[in-house]
Amino acid sequence: MKKIIFKTIAVIAVMLAVTSCVENNCETLTPEQIAENWENTSGRINHKEANELEENYVRFLYQGSRDSLLTESGEVYQDTREVWFDIEELKNYINYVEQYGKDKKYDNLGIRVYLGSKAPQKNGKAQTTVFFYGTGRFAGVKKLQGDDGGAIVEPNLPGADGLNKGNSGMPPNGLQYP
Numbered sequence: 001m002k003k004i005i006f007k008t009i010a011v012i013a014v015m016l017a018v019t020s021c022v023e024n025n026c027e028t029l030t031p032e033q034i035a036e037n038w039e040n041t042s043g044r045i046n047h048k049e050a051n052e053l054e055e056n057y058v059r060f061l062y063q064g065s066r067d068s069l070l071t072e073s074g075e076v077y078q079d080t081r082e083v084w085f086d087i088e089e090l091k092n093y094i095n096y097v098e099q100y101g102k103d104k105k106y107d108n109l110g111i112r113v114y115l116g117s118k119a120p121q122k123n124g125k126a127q128t129t130v131f132f133y134g135t136g137r138f139a140g141v142k143k144l145q146g147d148d149g150g151a152i153v154e155p156n157l158p159g160a161d162g163l164n165k166g167n168s169g170m171p172p173n174g175l176q177y178p
Contacts, residue, residue: 079128080129082168097136112133116130129164130164132162136154
């Protein structure tokens with residue numbers, strides 16, 4: 001009798017666990033699956049490409065504009081070139097966007113990164129930041145073409161929250177990625 005009760009409880013526990021994971025999409029990936037998924041990620045860049053992007057930013061956008069900003073009193077200062085986010089906050093935001101999209105019946109979810117600026121501090125220094133905002137398409141709606149007919153445009157999720165509050169340190173000096 002005890003064996004039957006134990007087996008029944010075990011079967012129910014397994015069914016609840018499987019059902020919970022299916023409903024909450026809590027698939028556990030192996031290190032091999034993670035590596036394979038990363039290898040097949042189209043936006044993946046290597047350290048050389050990261051260096052090139054940073055060097056281009058400095059050469060074409062930062063130098064002469066953001067590297068010598070002025071406070072309201074005329075003091076020259078450097079803006080930041082980097083913003084750091086806690087990985088748990090990023091995971092939480094991705095989970096939030098996925099759940100929000102699911103609840104509101106959106107698909108083709110993504111995250112758009114915006115450049116922004118924090119308001120000047122008491123010392124008159126404003127600082128560049130980036131923030132994230134969830135995007136998606138109402139389920140069943142065809143892909144939206146941009147005005148030029150080329151790029152696929154996914155609108156921001158109406159009513160969703162964004163993610164900011166990243167931190168930055170001193171502007172990197174001659175930053176090189178390993």
